[in-house]
Amino acid sequence: MRICSTRDRGLAVPLAEALQLGLAPDGGLFVPVELPRVGLPRTGGMTLNGTARVLLAPFFAGDLLEPRLAEIIAEAFTFPAPLRRVQVDPERLSLLELFHGPTAAFKDFGARFLAACLARIPGDGRPLTILVATSGDTGGAVAAAFHNRPGVRVLVLYPAGLVSPLQERQLTCWGGNVQSFAVRGSFDDCQRMVKQAFADAELRARLRLNSANSINLGRLLPQLCYFGATALRVWDSEGRAPGFLVPSGNLGQAVACVWAQALGLPIGEIVLVHNANRTVPDFFAGGEWHPRASVATLASAMDVGDPSNMERLRFLWPEAAQITAQLRAVSVSDTEIRDCIREEYAQAGLVLCPHTATALHVYRHLPAASRRETHWVAVATAHPAKFEEIVAPLIGGTLVMPPALAALATRPVAREELPAEFAALRAHLTSA
Ligand SMILES: *Cc1c(COP(=O)(O)O)cnc(C)c1O
Secondary structure, eight states: OEEEETTEEEEEEEHHHHHHHSBOTTSOBEEESSOOOOOSOOOTTOOHHHHHHHHHHHHHTTSTTGGGHHHHHHHHOOSOOOEEEEEOTTSEEEEEEOOOSTTSBTHHHHHHHHHHHHTTSOOOSSOEEEEEEOSSHHHHHHHHHHTTOTTEEEEEEEETTOSOHHHHHHHHSOOTTEEEEEEESOHHHHHHHHHHHHHOHHHHHHSEEEOOOTTSHHHHHHHHHHHHHHHHHHHHHHSSOOEEEEEOSSSHHHHHHHHHHHTTOOOOOEEEEEOSOOHHHHHHHHSOOOOOOOOOOSSGGGOOSSOTTHHHHHHHOOSHHHHHHHOEEEEOOHHHHHHHHHHHHHHHOOOOOHHHHHHHHHHHTSOHHHHHHSEEEEEEOBOGGGGHHHHHHHHTSOOOOOHHHHHHTTSOOOOEEEESOHHHHHHHHHOO
């Protein structure tokens, strides 16, 4: 399959090249020139890995990675994405748990898949330098995915003092080929420093740089697999297409879900659930696109004021009216998040992370008819223990750490501080 820029259909490259470049040379995002129709593959009882092989085959067709696809999937998808029933007849609600990977958030799927792909693209002898700026979840998933890979060096930049204690541990406990820097500045400073590195021609000539950030196509492709596999599972057992409630920030999950639907999989309504960062819900209400600075909320991984993946939705549906006809968008406040975590625990025994709570809040406020007619799937994007300092006081108890997170707690941490200046980062990049 040919992959083009959202800004120019003529600028098309093979998949492996799109994964290596990350961002298209014209500043656009990479997308498939055309989405294939796979229709309703016969997957009765197929595993997530089996479904992924069917769904991703057309994207890899003709690419140098095509013969390695099964192996890439096997290496990346080593943990399940279970669908947990919360409510049965007459209303059906399930949670799609995407937090069983090494850093307990869905970003493990994308980071591990991208790492498995990049490891199989022949280089030019120079080591691969992964440079990533993170506000919390992404950096940990990327560090875990690339840790101990030969020929790869990882530099993670995060804002000092602005990530949770557990997130900092996930960013700094790797050692080996992973170096973590607490930048004395904001996330925006971290991102600016990374962008400056990519814009530095001399540096790029010296190093094979990749950012592995969330706009890389290699992070979206594995995500469409769990949406597809879930939809097929519900379709096989109930003969109806589920609706999805998707906690959203940068809209990567949203694009993956929309692409799975476009492939022909049985997916009904898709609702984009945002926190108090209202850029997308306001666009749906008024049709105007006004990106703005982000505001801090309890669902911090969704604190995005200028969601980059909107560009991919616009590529699929150029008119604003097409987007608003195909999807819905809702904003959920911090007060509603807190109330939802408290109430779901009291009434249903559910322990939710603040991001997942946004989706549950929307479910509870759907019209009764919609709750009866549709099997809704609320996407559980992170394990609640990852946000213990928020969740534990609300439910009045302690949280059980999943084994993967508990294992990280015993590793030694190493962090280095860095001023928020590109020169300091450059010095590290060019040493060693
Ligand atoms: C990244 C993240 C989100 C938002 O996903 P997008 O693809 O950026 O919309 C939601 N929840 C959690 C826990 C995340 O880490």
